[in-house]
Amino acid sequence: MLSDYLGRHGYEVTAEHNGKTGLGKALAGSYAIMLLDVMLPGLDGFEVLRRLRAAASPMSVLLLTARGEDVDRIVGLEIGADDYLPKPFNPRELLARIRAILRRSGKTDAPVVSGDFLTVMGLELDTAARVARCNGALLDLTDVEFGLLQMFMRSAGEVVTREQLAEVVLGRKFHPFDRSLDMHVSRLRHKLDAAGKFGDRVKTIRGVGYQLAVPAQRKLAGDR
Secondary structure (H helix, E strand, C coil), X not given: CHHHHHHHCCCCCCCCCCHHHHHHHHHHCCCCEEEEECCCCCCCHHHHHHHHHHCCCCCEEEEEEECCCHHHHHHHHHCCCCEEEEECCCHHXXXXXXXXXXXXXXXXCCCCCXXXXXXXXXXXXXXXXXXXXXXXXXXXXXXXXXXXXXXXXXXXXXXXXXXXXXXXXXCCCCXXXXXXXXXXXXXXXXXXXXXXXCHHHEEEECCCEEEECCCCCCCCCCCC
């Protein structure tokens, strides 16, 4: 049913109902996004996701979880899912989530401004090429993590609210009890720490959002 529905909206869909077979096709093919169910024969969805990320696949992943299973969502986000959707769901919401993920990852036909290069302290971000570095080391970021880092760098030294991050990066309105945003920020911090001890630069502003802290500029001799 989902294959037919997405096909009517212009998507070419390959459907596999076995985790091991699906993983093999995902790694061998060229796909923009994977809709990944947790409950699969062969390999479950979590193991498929782990192996996909271990292989450094840039493919976006939308995890489909059972309603009310918070632990499934948390585990999925921790090991690299870009978003999750609890079952049962409205196909229109699924379509909206897919479009939001593809917009964030730059995998749509929308024009991309070339040469958009951001540098903050030891962080470098090429938004056109979707490449991020920390102290010269390449960062292996998911689409959501890249989007978060981009917003933090564009607003370096300023507070970015959770509402802004949810709407721009996750493509949905912020809900106070949705912890997925915090999980993505936590994973980004971990990767920044591993690359250059930069994780503590992403500060939590309690009750508001986050801030990429930058050193205050020193006063020059002769300044008043």
